[in-house]
Amino acid sequence: MLITINDQDPRPVYIQIAGQVKEQIQRGELKAGDELPSVRELAGSLGINMHTVRHAYSILRDQNLLVFRLGQQAKVASLRSQPAGTKEIATALNRQLDELLTEAFLLGLSADDFRNLINEKINQRKEQKK
Amino acid sequence: MLITINDQDPRPVYIQIAGQVKEQIQRGELKAGDELPSVRELAGSLGINMHTVRHAYSILRDQNLLVFRLGQQAKVASLRSQPAGTKEIATALNRQLDELLTEAFLLGLSADDFRNLINEKINQRKEQKK
C-alpha cells in the first residue's frame, strides 16, 4: 500500500488518499477481501491525523468500494456486493465517455483516430495479462 | 449562458461555474470567439461576488479555454491558440481513457462491448450533426 500526499496538490488530503486507494482497486493491485492499513497505522506513516484517513476510507465505503466491520480492518469490497447495481454505474460510465469523446474531438481527433487509440489501449492490456 | 449553483454540491462555487462553462465549450454551445458574461454581470445574476466568478474564469484561462483582454469581456479561446500544445492535453486524454477502460472492465464489459459502445456514441454524434 503505497500512499503519498502531495503538498502541491490543491485537493484536500482525504480526497488524495481516497483517490489513490480507488485507483489501486481499479488497477487490480488491491483485490476483493484485501485488508487496508488501519486508520491509525496509515495516519502514523503519513504523519497525519487518524480522522483524515478515516474520512478518506469512509468516502470509499459510501461508494461501496470498501467494507468496514467493527474491530476489523477495512477491506476491499467484493464487486458483487455493490447494492447500487450496474445500472447507475453504467450511466456514470456513459457520461464520462461522452465527455471524453467531446474532448477528443475538440483536440482534432477523428472517429477513426479515437477507435485506433482505444484498440491500442485494449491490446496493451491484453499483453500485460500474458 | 445558463449557469446554476447547486448548494447541495460539496464542490466550491468557483469550481461549479468553471465546470459548467467548460462543458458548454466542449459541447459546442460556446464557440471560439464567443463572449462570456462579464464577471460583474454573472456574479450579479447568481447573487455572488465578482471575485468568485473571476476565480472560475481564471481557471479556464489557465487551461487555455478562455482568453482575457483588459477592457474587454472574456472570450472563448480558439483551439489553435493553445500554447500548451496537443501534447500535454493528449497525455491527459490518455490518462482519462485508461481510467475509463479499467472502470469499464471492472463493470464486466468485454473489449468488444466497449468498442460497440464507442461506435454507438460516435454514430449518435454523426446523426446529430445532420
Add this chain to the structure above:
DNA sequence: ATAACTGTTATAGTATTATTATAACACTTA
C-alpha cells in the same frame, strides 16, 4: 473628452471546510 463598460489588483474580514487533538466506547482477535 467623457461616460460606462471591461478585467486587474489590493486589502480586509467573514464563513466554511479540512485537519488535528483527546478521549472514551464497542468490537475482534490472540
Add this chain to the structure above:
DNA sequence: TAAGTGTTATAATAATACTATAACAGTTAT
C-alpha cells in the same frame, strides 16, 4: 486480558472559499 480494530463525540486550530470595498487601467461608444 491485552492489544489491536473502527466508532463516536467534542473542541480547537489551520486552511480555503467567499464576500466587501475600493481604486486602477484598458476598451468602446457617445
